[in-house]
Amino acid sequence: MPHDHSHDDPHALLPSDPALRVKALETLLTRKGLIDLAALDEIIDTYENRIGPRNGARVVARAWLDPAFRAALLEDATKVVSDLGFYGRQGEHMVAVENTETQHNIVVCTLCSCYPWPLLGIPPGWYKSDAYRARVVREPRKVLADFGVTLPSETAVRVWDSTAEVRYLVIPQRPAGTEGMDEEALMTLISRDSMIGTALASAP
Amino acid sequence: MSRVHDMGGRYGDGTITPEPEDEVFHTDWHARALAVTLAAGSLGKWNIDVSRHARECLAPTDYARFSYYEKWISGLANLLVETGVVTREELSGQADPAPSPLADKKLTADQVAGVLAKGGPADRPSNTAPQFEVGDVVVTRKIAANTLVDGGHTRLPTYAAGARGRILRLHGTHVLPDSSAHRLGDAAEPLYAVVFPASELWSHPEHPHDEVVLDLWQSYLEPEA
Numbered sequence: 001m002p003h004d005h006s007h008d009d010p011h012a013l014l015p016s017d018p019a020l021r022v023k024a025l026e027t028l029l030t031r032k033g034l035i036d037l038a039a040l041d042e043i044i045d046t047y048e049n050r051i052g053p054r055n056g057a058r059v060v061a062r063a064w065l066d067p068a069f070r071a072a073l074l075e076d077a078t079k080v081v082s083d084l085g086f087y088g089r090q091g092e093h094m095v096a097v098e099n100t101e102t103q104h105n106i107v108v109c110t111l112c113s114c115y116p117w118p119l120l121g122i123p124p125g126w127y128k129s130d131a132y133r134a135r136v137v138r139e140p141r142k143v144l145a146d147f148g149v150t151l152p153s154e155t156a157v158r159v160w161d162s163t164a165e166v167r168y169l170v171i172p173q174r175p176a177g178t179e180g181m182d183e184e185a186l187m188t189l190i191s192r193d194s195m196i197g198t199a200l201a202s203a204p
Numbered sequence: 205m206s207r208v209h210d211m212g213g214r215y216g217d218g219t220i221t222p223e224p225e226d227e228v229f230h231t232d233w234h235a236r237a238l239a240v241t242l243a244a245g246s247l248g249k250w251n252i253d254v255s256r257h258a259r260e261c262l263a264p265t266d267y268a269r270f271s272y273y274e275k276w277i278s279g280l281a282n283l284l285v286e287t288g289v290v291t292r293e294e295l296s297g298q299a300d301p302a303p304s305p306l307a308d309k310k311l312t313a314d315q316v317a318g319v320l321a322k323g324g325p326a327d328r329p330s331n332t333a334p335q336f337e338v339g340d341v342v343v344t345r346k347i348a349a350n351t352l353v354d355g356g357h358t359r360l361p362t363y364a365a366g367a368r369g370r371i372l373r374l375h376g377t378h379v380l381p382d383s384s385a386h387r388l389g390d391a392a393e394p395l396y397a398v399v400f401p402a403s404e405l406w407s408h409p410e411h412p413h414d415e416v417v418l419d420l421w422q423s424y425l426e427p428e429a
Contacts, residue, residue, distance in 0.1 A: 034309075046316065122228050125272070130214075157414045158416070161418045
C-alpha cells in the first residue's frame with residue numbers, strides 16, 4: 001500500500017555510495033543463498049555481448065528487402081520477431097511502426113524507461129534520463145535537434161509513450177542509393193537511435 | 205506514491221546528450237545493479253508492476269537525486285524488506301545473514317538464458333469485453349489516479365489526463381497495473397493504443413499535425429460525451 005516514506009526506508013540502511021549499495025545487496029543476497037554470482041555474470045554478458053541493437057537492425061533490413069516480411073511485421077511483429085528468436089523479457093508484445101515521408105515515429109516511456117530489450121538491448125542512458133522522458137512528448141522536434149536531426153515541415157511526428165507492456169520498434173525510412181545492397185550491408189546503416197526514432201538511417 | 209516519476213511534459217530538464225551504441229553500461233556497478241535486480245526478481249516474490257511501484261514510492265527527494273540504477277537498487281532494498289526476504293538488521297549489517305528458505309528458487313547461471321527468453325507476457329483472458337473500436341473517440345480519466353487504491357500505482361500519465369483521443373489499435377486484454385501493483389490480482393481488461401493530437405495535450409504544440417500515442421486500459425477511458 002502507498003505510504004509516506006522517510007529516511008526510515010530500508011534502502012537508507014545501505015551505504016550512501018551507489019557502487020557500495022549494490023555491493024552490499026549483492027553480498028547479502030549471496031550469503032543468504034539467494035543469488036548466484038555466476039548467474040549475475042551470465043546476465044551481464046548476455047546484455048553486453050549477445051542481445052543488442054543488431055537484432056533490431058536485422059529485422060529492419062529484412063523489412064526493407066522483403067515486402068512480404070515487412071507486411072507480416074507490421075501485421076504481427078511479436079510473431080515475426082519471435083520466429084527469428086528475438087523474443088523474451090521486455091519484448092513480449094511487439095509492435096512495429098514505419099516512418100514515411102509524412103510521418104516520423106519516436107518511442108519513449110515517460111513513466112519509467114520501458115524499451116524493447118530483445119531487439120535493442122539495454123536502453124541508452126539518455127533514453128532513461130529525465131530530460132528525454134520529460135521533453136520528447138512535448139517538443140519532439142527540439143529533442144531531435146539535440147540529435148542533429150531536422151524533419152521537413154510536411155512530416156508529422158507521432159510519439160509513442162510505452163505506458164503498458166507493449167514495446168515499439170521504429171522502422172526508419174530506407175535511404176536513397178541503397179538499391180542492390182544485401183541484408184548485412186543494409187544493417188550497417190541502421191543505428192539503435194534510428195529504431196527509437198531519434199535518428200534517421202544513415203546514407204550509404 | 206508521489207507523481208515524481210510522471211515527468212512527461214515537464215519543463216527545465218535541459219538538453220539530451222546522445223551516446224555511442226556500444227556503451228551498454230557506463231560503469232561496472234550499473235551492470236551489477238541490473239543483474240542483481242533481475243536475479244532477485246526471479247525469486248518470485250513480486251511482479252513487474254510491484255517493482256515499478258516500489259521505485260515510484262521512493263521519497264521524491266531520493267527519486268530526484270538518485271541516478272537510474274540507484275533507483276533500482278533502492279527500490280529493490282525496500283522490496284526485499286517489505287516481502288520479508290531480508291530483514292532490516294541483515295540489511296544494515298547488525299545481524300549475520302540467515303540462510304533463506306527461498307534458496308531453492310535461486311537463479312543459476314544455466315537457467316539465465318531460458319528465463320530471459322521466456323519473458324513475462326502480460327496478456328490474459330478477460331471477462332471484460334472491448335467497449336471501443338478503432339476510430340472511436342474517447343476521453344481519458346480527468347484525474348490520473350488509481351481508483352482501487354488511494355494514492356496507488358497507475359499508468360495514465362498526468363499530461364494525458366482528461367484528454368480527448370481516438371482509438372488506434374486494440375492490443376487484446378492485459379493485466380491491469382492498478383490492481384497488479386498492489387497484489388489485488390491481474391484484473392485483465394482491454395488495452396488500447398490511443399492517439400492524441402499534440403494540440404489536445406500541450407498549449408503550444410510544435411507542429412499542427414504532431415500526435416502522441418499512449419497505451420491505455422479500458423477503465424482509464426470513457427466514450428466521448
